[in-house]
Amino acid sequence: MPGAANATSAQRQRRVDAVLDRHGNSPTELVQILREVQEPEGWIRPQAITTIARALALPRAYVEGVAGFYSFLHLTPGGRYRIRFSDNITDRMAGSQALLARLCELLWVERGRTSEDGLVSVDTTSCTGMCDQAPALLVNGWAIPRLDAARIEAIAELVRGGQPVPTWPKELFVVDDNIRRRDILLDSNLAPGEAIHAALARGSGAHREQASNERSWREAIEIEPQGPRAVLEEIKLANLRGRGGAGFTTGLKWEACAMAPATPRCVVCNADEGEPGTFKDRVLLNSYADLVFDGMTVAAYAVGARHGYLYLRGEYRHLLAHLQAVLDRRRREGLLGSGICDWPGFDFDITIHLGAGAYVCGEESALIESLEGKRGVPRNRPPYPVTSGYLKQPTIVNNVETFCAAALIAVRGGEWYRSIGTLRSAGTKILSVSGDCARPGIYEYPFGTKVAQVLADCGAEFTQAVQVSGASGICIDATEFERRIAFEDLPTAGAFMVFDESRDMFEVARNFVQFFAHESCGFCTPCRVGTTLLAKLMDKLAAGLGSPHDLAQITDLNSLLQAASHCGLGHTACNPVLDTLKRFRPAYERRLLTPDYVPAFDLDGALARARAMTGRDDPGAHFGVAEDAAGGAAR
Numbered sequence: 001m002p003g004a005a006n007a008t009s010a011q012r013q014r015r016v017d018a019v020l021d022r023h024g025n026s027p028t029e030l031v032q033i034l035r036e037v038q039e040p041e042g043w044i045r046p047q048a049i050t051t052i053a054r055a056l057a058l059p060r061a062y063v064e065g066v067a068g069f070y071s072f073l074h075l076t077p078g079g080r081y082r083i084r085f086s087d088n089i090t091d092r093m094a095g096s097q098a099l100l101a102r103l104c105e106l107l108w109v110e111r112g113r114t115s116e117d118g119l120v121s122v123d124t125t126s127c128t129g130m131c132d133q134a135p136a137l138l139v140n141g142w143a144i145p146r147l148d149a150a151r152i153e154a155i156a157e158l159v160r161g162g163q164p165v166p167t168w169p170k171e172l173f174v175v176d177d178n179i180r181r182r183d184i185l186l187d188s189n190l191a192p193g194e195a196i197h198a199a200l201a202r203g204s205g206a207h208r209e210q211a212s213n214e215r216s217w218r219e220a221i222e223i224e225p226q227g228p229r230a231v232l233e234e235i236k237l238a239n240l241r242g243r244g245g246a247g248f249t250t251g252l253k254w255e256a257c258a259m260a261p262a263t264p265r266c267v268v269c270n271a272d273e274g275e276p277g278t279f280k281d282r283v284l285l286n287s288y289a290d291l292v293f294d295g296m297t298v299a300a301y302a303v304g305a306r307h308g309y310l311y312l313r314g315e316y317r318h319l320l321a322h323l324q325a326v327l328d329r330r331r332r333e334g335l336l337g338s339g340i341c342d343w344p345g346f347d348f349d350i351t352i353h354l355g356a357g358a359y360v361c362g363e364e365s366a367l368i369e370s371l372e373g374k375r376g377v378p379r380n381r382p383p384y385p386v387t388s389g390y391l392k393q394p395t396i397v398n399n400v401e402t403f404c405a406a407a408l409i410a411v412r413g414g415e416w417y418r419s420i421g422t423l424r425s426a427g428t429k430i431l432s433v434s435g436d437c438a439r440p441g442i443y444e445y446p447f448g449t450k451v452a453q454v455l456a457d458c459g460a461e462f463t464q465a466v467q468v469s470g471a472s473g474i475c476i477d478a479t480e481f482e483r484r485i486a487f488e489d490l491p492t493a494g495a496f497m498v499f500d501e502s503r504d505m506f507e508v509a510r511n512f513v514q515f516f517a518h519e520s521c522g523f524c525t526p527c528r529v530g531t532t533l534l535a536k537l538m539d540k541l542a543a544g545l546g547s548p549h550d551l552a553q554i555t556d557l558n559s560l561l562q563a564a565s566h567c568g569l570g571h572t573a574c575n576p577v578l579d580t581l582k583r584f585r586p587a588y589e590r591r592l593l594t595p596d597y598v599p600a601f602d603l604d605g606a607l608a609r610a611r612a613m614t615g616r617d618d619p620g621a622h623f624g625v626a627e628d629a630a631g632g633a634a635r
Helices: 008-020 025-040 048-056 060-069 089-093 096-107 149-160 195-202 205-212 217-223 227-237 251-257 280-287 289-303 314-332 364-371 401-411 415-420 451-457 504-517 525-542 550-563 568-572 575-583 605-616 623-634
Strands: 081-085 120-125 138-139 142-144 178-180 265-271 305-312 349-352 397-399 430-435 440-445 461-469 474-477 495-500
Touching: 008 048, 025 048, 025 349, 048 060, 048 280, 060 178, 060 305, 089 096, 089 430, 089 504, 142 205, 142 314, 178 289, 178 461, 195 227, 195 401, 195 474, 227 251, 227 289, 227 401, 227 415, 227 525, 251 289, 251 397, 265 364, 265 474, 280 289, 280 314, 280 401, 280 430, 289 305, 289 314, 289 397, 289 401, 305 314, 305 364, 314 349, 364 430, 397 401, 401 415, 415 451, 415 605, 430 605, 451 461, 461 504, 474 504, 474 575, 504 525, 504 575, 525 568, 550 568, 550 575, 568 575
Parallel strands: 081 120, 178 440, 265 305, 265 397, 305 349, 430 495
Antiparallel strands: 081 138, 138 142, 430 440, 461 474, 461 495
């Protein structure tokens, strides 16, 4: 990036034109176009916005609106080095705030500001998926974990010296997998393409002969679809459920997409794991990318899709080159592209779409909106993606871990997979374990494993609480450690955050509330305003100015958010507060100004007579009976 700021306007124009040409001047590529235009200078100039809007035949305000939606897209200049400290609770527990203050001191810059010489900006961002090696930061999109005083000193020296980030010492950017326990998935050792060959082999010999003769593969399955049908039946038999948190039955989702009359169909892998405390997808994409892509290709075979997308969260920008290299190799090996595995007509390819910083895009319909080059606002449903998803095509959206499990099932069968775990939760679950434990990292367990077992394995001592499934999940205390990881007991997207007796659970909840307020997309008023009010209530309590009335207000806010929010972010925003209030109420009560305070002014009561006089308490009342209503109220 240093030197890019000195480019002439003609050079900048040529760069923008080159990006537009590379993406075919397609409006559906808007997010990727904006991201790539931004990369040389760290922000998108007004002239570039104008050029993009004209080339894509979009209103300029629309392009600005899309750019303004995403945290990692910038319409104003920042520092040539844009440093963001991960601000998840596990980073704070590991000392991130003191390290941030130290870096600001060394670089003579205030947090949240750009230095006067335009060299550097330092601020925080939401969880960067490095909780097992916290604290961590991003510098111009590059991830640096395991921060300590020495690393902060080194980063400050590199920034002051104007060293381009790609030339910094490689050891700064090493991100470990930290796989602590393997089971059937992490220990599968499948060869690239093995799952695809197994899926194809499930079809009859007649099916393959028919496909390889006069008819294409796609025409053949319309007449005799036993191959794809057999794969669908194995996935259903396995009782595989989505690993992204919701737990919808994967086989039923794939079958609904396959049966949808519209074509073409699409396969999408949701690798936007933005839930605080979750990092398993990072490890799967780093070390099991072939298994992920095999699972996507098996899904494409089962539903008849020709194209797929991997939606990679912006915080995992460091994985992009590696994943592109894996895709290129698979194309050379005949595992992607035309005639996969020498099956005529079996055509499928995968494109990587890099996100730009929006937690809400983890919701499947918001993710699809982002794929289409729009703001990532969740859609109203129905229609559901399986019938009308990406560009209104039937689309399946599954989590990274789900596609890995599907590849495993294609090889070993549904009956085998279903025999592992519990009756309602088949197979295994990968947990991202972080916080107060000796061995944070990745653990794979059969469903039904007790929380106590996980705590013992990761070396957790004196544990008072575990946050299961991230900020939107469930907080349990020591009386519940015999509960089991399973859809019927403790469902989880994978996060498993450990807090020992030294931690203040109020501050844990407060951090999660601040996360929701920051990540609300702003589309609906209940969530936009409600999460902000909740954060302010927690700040009031933190300052020692709270009252029992404030605690009651939190319950009221939860009712409002549950009833009126557009999507799951608002529905779950109060969960961390309600859970910790229930289990760790003294952490809240010791912050109250007085345990007896009640409001001196009852606004609702003061308005009661006015409502009665205008008939507003009775939706069917008319002005003509207002006097009777008022008289009744007076009596």
